[in-house]
Amino acid sequence: MNNTSTSKRTVLITAHVDEEWKKRLQEISPDLHIEFRPDASVEDIPADVWQEAEVLFTLGSFPQPEQAPGLRWVQLYSAGANQAFEGPLAKSDIIFTTASGVHAVNIGEYVLTTMLAWFHRFPRFLEWKQKAEWPEDAGREQFMPEELRGKTLNIVGYGSIGREVARLAKAFGMRILALEQREDHGDHGFRFPDVGDPEGTLPDHYYKIDQFHQALGESDVVVVAVPLTPTTRGMFDKQAFAAMKKTALLVNIARGDVCDEQALLQALQEQQIAGAVLDVFNAEPLPASSPLFTLSNVFMTPHISGLTPHYDERATQIFAENLRRYVKGEELYNSVDKKRGY
Known part of the structure; x- marks a missing residue:
């Protein structure tokens, strides 16, 4: 990990992000250190990255709470919110947001x-x-x-x-x-x-x-x-x-x-x-x-109505807007309400 990252807010991304959007995300704030680990499993990601991660953009790489004690917000790559109610972070106070609108x-x-x-x-x-x-x-x-x-x-x-x-x-x-x-x-x-x-x-x-x-x-x-x-x-x-x-x-x-x-x-x-x-x-x-x-x-049809060649770009656009709002302390789009179930 970059040694300068220790004074910055670490954003870990395991979703697919193209090169143009990588640059745009980096430009959102100089206080962000962004780790791009596409398709990485929990085990593939070094322990020190998990320790410093504050934000996670992912389809399904969820750490145990003790692995990522500083994690505050998870942006899901999917429009569905099932992951917010399943897995190791289900009972945490971490904010989950979805890619609702992408489809x-x-x-x-x-x-x-x-x-x-x-x-x-x-x-x-x-x-x-x-x-x-x-x-x-x-x-x-x-x-x-x-x-x-x-x-x-x-x-x-x-x-x-x-x-x-x-x-x-x-x-x-x-x-x-x-x-x-x-x-x-x-x-x-x-x-x-x-x-x-x-x-x-x-x-x-x-x-x-x-x-x-x-x-x-x-x-x-x-x-x-x-x-x-x-x-x-x-x-x-x-x-x-x-x-x-x-x-x-x-x-x-x-x-x-x-x-x-x-x-x-x-x-x-x-x-x-x-x-x-x-x-x-x-x-x-x-x-x-x-x-x-x-x-x-x-x-x-075999569950393909949601397929589009623009999915990665649209999901990343949603995440980018939410990241801007997160840095400014504003309310995030598509927050999951665990009482409602979505």
Whole structure:
């Protein structure tokens, strides 16, 4: 370690950061000593680095509390907060912040892509293409699309992803419902410019959890975007699917365990709902024996809606802004509330 670091505040980074951002981070304050250890495990990092570390930016390298007695803040590389409740630092007073907002653009586009593909009958086009023929009537009936305009979109969980979905859907003329527990509907997390709904003005109606089933009954599309917590685990159960329209489409880009998968399977098989877009599952990878693979009314992807070539840059941008705020003693973006579970 650099001997001059002893009088500085040590920032340890095990996440991926490109060269341009390394320079930007160094320029935030002359009082910072930054250690870049990409992909390093806890054991790979020297004891003296852990001893001096005050800030950690990581995906999953968490020391024991006694290894890093000066650690005050952990910035997670992930948008999820599971790591704050698991592992050696779970019971500490260390501040955890997430990369919430990093997925808004790409998952927002994923949701719009799948909705458009569903209502414009792309699965049927692909089925006929595989047959190397077209139906005799040129498909007028079975290829007849539905328009997004005028449909009701229910966003269950109005965080950064849900807000970007709302922004895009509003441009298509959809009516927006949003589950939001707070009275203040503004977005207080990290926000990229021109993304999402910062002021919370796009939904036509907000509802609380006690109106959940009623809102499901009004919805043509239901987008699941809540974090996985003890409260949300299994919230989409038999009763929830029974409350939905038979013509409704479910899109789950949250976590598989938010849905009771057996109840979902039954709802799809018995056509209690029209179809589902599933990027997440109870077990991942989804076993080949799962009946979900056989259903024609299901779009499935292998938990890839969050993939983007811009992830590292966006996660680092969130960390950089938080590091500026940390140095100034200001409130950090995306702080994890351990009582709420996210």
